[in-house]
Amino acid sequence: xxxxxxxxxxxxxxGQTVLRDVDIAVERGEIVTIVGPNGSGKSSLLRALIGAxxxxxxxxxxxxxxxxxxxxxKLQIDATLPLTVHGFLNLPRRQPRETIAQALLQAGVTDLxxxxxxxxxxxxxxRVLLARALLNKPHILILDEATQGLDQPGSAxxxxxxxEVRRDMGCAVLMVSHDLHVVMAASDRVLCLNGxxxxxxxxxxxxxxxxxxxxxxxxxxxxxxxxxxxxSHSHDHAHDHSHTHDHxxxxxxxxxxxxxxxxxxx
Amino acid sequence: MVPAATTPMGTKMLDDFLIRAGLAGIGVAFxxxxxxxxxxxxxMAYFGDATSHAALPGVALALAFxxxxxxxxxxxxxxxxxxVTALNGRSLGTDTLLGVLAHGALAIGLVAxxxxxxxxVDLSAYLFGEILAVTKTDLxxxxxxxxxxxxxxxWRWQALLSxxxxxxxxxxxxxxxxxxxxxxxxxxAVTVAVAIKVVGALLIAxxxxxxxxxxxxFARTPEVMAMAACIIGMIAALGGLAASFTLDTPTGPSIVSxxxxxxxxxxGVAPLLKR
Numbered sequence: 001x002x003x004x005x006x007x008x009x010x011x012x013x014x015g016q017t018v019l020r021d022v023d024i025a026v027e028r029g030e031i032v033t034i035v036g037p038n039g040s041g042k043s044s045l046l047r048a049l050i051g052a053x054x055x056x057x058x059x060x061x062x063x064x065x066x067x068x069x070x071x072x073x074k075l076q077i078d079a080t081l082p083l084t085v086h087g088f089l090n091l092p093r094r095q096p097r098e099t100i101a102q103a104l105l106q107a108g109v110t111d112l113x114x115x116x117x118x119x120x121x122x123x124x125x126x127r128v129l130l131a132r133a134l135l136n137k138p139h140i141l142i143l144d145e146a147t148q149g150l151d152q153p154g155s156a157x158x159x160x161x162x163x164e165v166r167r168d169m170g171c172a173v174l175m176v177s178h179d180l181h182v183v184m185a186a187s188d189r190v191l192c193l194n195g196x197x198x199x200x201x202x203x204x205x206x207x208x209x210x211x212x213x214x215x216x217x218x219x220x221x222x223x224x225x226x227x228x229x230x231x232s233h234s235h236d237h238a239h240d241h242s243h244t245h246d247h248x249x250x251x252x253x254x255x256x257x258x259x260x261x262x263x264x265x266x
Numbered sequence: 267m268v269p270a271a272t273t274p275m276g277t278k279m280l281d282d283f284l285i286r287a288g289l290a291g292i293g294v295a296f297x298x299x300x301x302x303x304x305x306x307x308x309x310m311a312y313f314g315d316a317t318s319h320a321a322l323p324g325v326a327l328a329l330a331f332x333x334x335x336x337x338x339x340x341x342x343x344x345x346x347x348x349x350v351t352a353l354n355g356r357s358l359g360t361d362t363l364l365g366v367l368a369h370g371a372l373a374i375g376l377v378a379x380x381x382x383x384x385x386x387v388d389l390s391a392y393l394f395g396e397i398l399a400v401t402k403t404d405l406x407x408x409x410x411x412x413x414x415x416x417x418x419x420x421w422r423w424q425a426l427l428s429x430x431x432x433x434x435x436x437x438x439x440x441x442x443x444x445x446x447x448x449x450x451x452x453x454x455a456v457t458v459a460v461a462i463k464v465v466g467a468l469l470i471a472x473x474x475x476x477x478x479x480x481x482x483x484f485a486r487t488p489e490v491m492a493m494a495a496c497i498i499g500m501i502a503a504l505g506g507l508a509a510s511f512t513l514d515t516p517t518g519p520s521i522v523s524x525x526x527x528x529x530x531x532x533x534g535v536a537p538l539l540k541r
Contacts, residue, residue, distance in 0.1 A: 052437040070438035077431065080478075081307040082485045092428035092441050116486065132435075142438075 001063055002027055003140050003172055004049055009058035011044050018044045020196045021058070026140060031166060031173040031186060035206075036193035037215055042176040043073060045193065046144050049174070066140065069133030069171070071126075073144040077117050085120070085128050086113040095135055106168065107131035108161045122149045126158055134165065141165070143175035159186055283398060284511070290400040290408050291503030291521060294464045294473060297412035297457045299495035300419050302474035303481070303488065304450055307430050311475055312364035313350055317454050318470035319368045320346035321462045322375025325392045329382055335392075336407050336459050344455035346371060351451055372467070395466035395518035397507065404463055411460030415453045419492075422449050427488055464503075465518040472522045473499065480529040483536035498528050 005025035011018050019041035026032050034042050047053040048060060050070050077083060089100045104110060107130040112120070120128060126146055133141055143162070147155035163186055166173055190206040192198040198211035206212050305314045321339045328338025346367065353363055379387055391399075400408070419426065429436040429443035436443050461470045477499035478491070485491030506521025513520075 047434060050434065050438040052434045068438055070435060072432055072434050075432050075435070078307050078309065080482055081430070082482065082487055082491055083431075084487060087487050088431075090424070091431065092424045092436065092439050094424070136439075 002061070003063050003066060004068075004174075005061045006045075006049075006055075007059045007061070009045075009048065009060060010056045011041065011048055011053060012056040013044065013053075017056070018195070019048075019193075022193075022197055024191060024197065024200075026172050026174050028139070029166070029170055029172055030188040031163070032175075032189045032191060033187040033203075034174070034176045034191045034193055035212075035216075036198075040194040042193055043144050046070075046142055046174070046176060050142060063139070067136050067138045069136065069138030069141045071129045071133045071141070071143040071146045073146075073176075074148060075125075075129060079118060083117045084113065085115050085117060088117055088128065089113075089132055089135065099135060100131075103131040103134045104128070106134050106165060108157075108164075123154045123158070126150065127161070130158075130161070130165070134169070137169065138171050140172040140174060143173070145176050147177070162186075283400075284507070286400045286402070286405055287397045287507055287517070288504055290397055290405055290464050291507055292500050293405070293408040293412040294457075294461045295477065295499030295503045296496055297408075297415040297460060298470070298473040299477045299481075299499040300492040301415060301450070301453050301457055302476075302478035302499075303492045303495055304419075304426065304430060305454075305474050306478045306482075307488075308450075311471065312361055312368065313347075314454065314471040314474045316350055316364045316368040316371065317343050317347045318458045318461075318467055318474075319372040319375070321458050321467040321470065322392060323371055323378055324375075324459075325462070325467075326375055326378035326382065329379065329387065335462070339462050340455055340459035343458040344452070347451040347455050351447060375467070390516075391466070392462060393466045393468050394516055395462065395464050395469070397464045397517045397521075398510075400463060408460045408463070411456045415456050415460075418449055418453045422446060423489075426450065465521060469518050469522045472525065473502075476522065476525040476529050477502065480525070480532040483532055483539055498532075499525070502528060 002025035006022050009022040009024075010020050018039075022041075022045065024032075024045075034045065036042050044053060048055060050068055085104075086100065089095060089103065100113065101110075104112060104127075107127040109124060109127045109131070112124060112128065117125070117128070130143075130146070133143075141162070146162075147158050150158060162173060162175070165171070185203060187203055189201065190203050191200045192206050192209065192212045192215065194211075194215055198215065199206055199209040201209070302314075305311060320343045324339035324342030325335055326338075327333070327342055328335045331338070350364060350367060376389070379389060379392075425436070425441045426446050426449065428439060428441050429446040433443035436446070457474070458470050461473060465473055477495040480498045481491050481494035484494045502525035503521050505524040507517060509515060509524060510517040510520040
């Protein structure tokens with residue numbers, strides 16, 4: 001059974017449909033990356049998965065007693081709120097000192113516990129957020145644009161940390177990112193989102209899909225090896241989207257665009 | 267409800283009403299200061315304004331239906347806070363919306379009180395408070411409200427802080443931010459209801475925000491900031507009372523003036539505290 005799965009998930013914000021008929025599933029231990037242009041519903045999807053946004057229709061199924069570690073897109077701490085890293089990691093539940101020290105270590109930082117949150121550098125701040133997400137030994141780590149505001153080496157280091165965490169803790173990772181080069185290579189699966197799931201598959205397959213290229217151009221393709229045209233073409237298109245599409249290119253599944261939804265809905 | 271100045275009383279009685287006034291001031295400071303920290307952290311200053319100004323229509327309601335002032339104010343302040351919470355996030359900019367509600371409530375309250383038949387109401391008592399006329403019953407109500415407000419905050423402290431930081435993060439950790447918002451709303455309405463007698467509708471928001479703002483430079487944790495705000499609020503209440511007594515100035519504004527001076531002192535000291 002999948003850790004977390006959606007079926008025909010439709011999300012509305014203020015009367016506007018931001019996501020339509022989304023079927024996704026995340027399995028134990030895999031790294032899944034969601035890419036898509038601004039306003040494509042990426043963050044909304046993650047917010048629905050953590051329970052912050054109620055589905056307009058469709059369902060979200062979570063494995064029993066699923067523990068989620070969530071790293072938000074940004075966390076603005078008001079300058080009037082004094083808060084140490086230690087205090088932050090004790091919210092909303094107080095944690096033993098060793099648990100906190102261990103989570104900080106896993107997130108790749110030490111000696112920060114007594115610092116004020118507002119005094120941290122961007123990279124340190126993200127790692128503290130990661131440490132917080134690791135406190136409850138999550139089955140799945142959900143990260144929303146976790147490297148926003150970090151420079152290239154900074155984000156690359158952060159993603160290496162994520163891979164390390166996955167290796168050590170065995171948790172699944174579901175993340176949204178703009179850093180296509182860095183992220184996609186590290187992912188087991190990539191989902192391209194634009195109001196619905198455009199295409200899905202291994203990084204190579206998605207980067208090669210016409211839908212993806214229509215959204216991102218071919219500029220990103222150079223960084224990725226794209227040789228698997230004949231990949232898994234045996235799936236049926238029985239659940240082909242019947243709704244109208246708002247991007248001009250129309251909607252045809254590209255060769256190798258792996259629509260494996262059917263067998264993932266456990 | 268007789269203004270203190272016209273009450274004939276002996277020295278002993280005098281001591282007594284001053285003690286009652288002092289205790290009332292401390293009670294309000296304790297109720298308002300920790301709550302005020304959340305008002306500051308969540309940038310809800312206007313929200314505090316709207317809710318405290320709603321005390322005036324509450325007074326009109328209480329006078330019209332011969333309810334206790336406390337009950338009328340609690341009812342209307344709570345309704346106002348719930349309305350604001352419900353409207354929050356709609357199309358109109360929130361600060362604009364709150365501005366409309368805050369000043370609208372104040373104006374409608376003033377009009378409503380003037381329309382009441384057979385009432386020669388001393389409006390300034392409700393606008394600026396009359397701490398020197400606090401009765402034993404008032405004192406009991408003020409302290410019950412203060413204890414209730416503080417108990418709510420202590421009970422929900424960690425969850426409140428979490429949802430103040432980031433609602434989504436709170437949700438992911440099993441905290442319901444809407445519920446926590448409701449707790450704050452309730453505590454705010456209770457505080458407004460007990461504070462109107464002491465500082466009046468116009469200055470309640472000041473007792474929320476100023477002690478919290480003055481406490482900020484001295485705190486490295488939220489808990490310390492809340493406690494420091496309590497102490498600063500208490501000093502302001504007692505200092506204002508003493509100033510008012512010796513200088514013969516209105517008490518509510520005197521208390522807030524002392525708080526403002528403490529804030530300026532604390533802001534002056536703040537740069538020295540930074541390494």
